[in-house]
Amino acid sequence: MDLSVSTESIHAQVTNLLRKAIVSGEFALGEKLSETALSQRLGVSRTPVREALKQLQQEGLVDIIPRVGTCVAKPTEKEISELFTIKEVLEGLAAGQMAKRGDTSELRELVGAMNDMEASVQSRNIDAYVEANDRFHDAIIKGSGNSKLQYHFNLLINQLPYRRFVYLTLDQPNRLEKSVEEHKQIVHAIKSQDHQLAEQVMREHVRASGEKLMQLMKSELFENRS
Secondary structure (H helix, E strand, O other): OOOOOOOOOHHHHHHHHHHHHHHOOOOOOOOEEOHHHHHHHHOOOHHHHHHHHHHHHHOOOEEEEOOOEEEEOOOOHHHHHHHHHHHHHHHHHHHHHHHHHOOOHHHHHHHHHHHHHHHHHHHOOHHHHHHHHHHHHHHHHHHOOOHHHHHHHHHHHOOOOHHHHHHHHHOOOOHHHHHHHHHHHHHHHHHOOOHHHHHHHHHHHHHHHHHHHHHHHHHHHHOOOO
């Protein structure tokens, strides 16, 4: 990842760059973050790094422990379960609201992302599938037409290393094909302007993904934890 900093607000840039590095998985869960090392890597003083880490602590992305230091937050089983419960509600609501709006630019983006997902399955290109999946879900959140929903969803999703989770679940047998079918059902419901069905199938998709993830993550995150 290019971590060079330009001339706009240094604090905002450092915050955005560190947030992206954490969410994308460049920094591992539980990894200790050194202000000195980060400032050297970014080519800035320690002050904007320190302020950025405070902001990311408020967002739930890092833990700042007195006399110990700062590390990437490692969510508990309960936290992941709670976050996916809220994700299910918000994305279900967004899909239902999008279905009510009819033909929009976001709907066209949704269909384009769906087509790219299907092509990625045919070529077995997981990276391309994950990228198209990001666009798919982003189109639904934006397609809700609700700026407050978008704001709260972004706060939520930044508390999860979500891309890493997507890769993990898609690595399971037949999950890729099942995921495509779930996404196609969502598109069909939204295009049909059936807001109740759109909300239902979206919630079912998020719930299924969350349940599969929880099964897979037990050994990686939760083993030997009190």
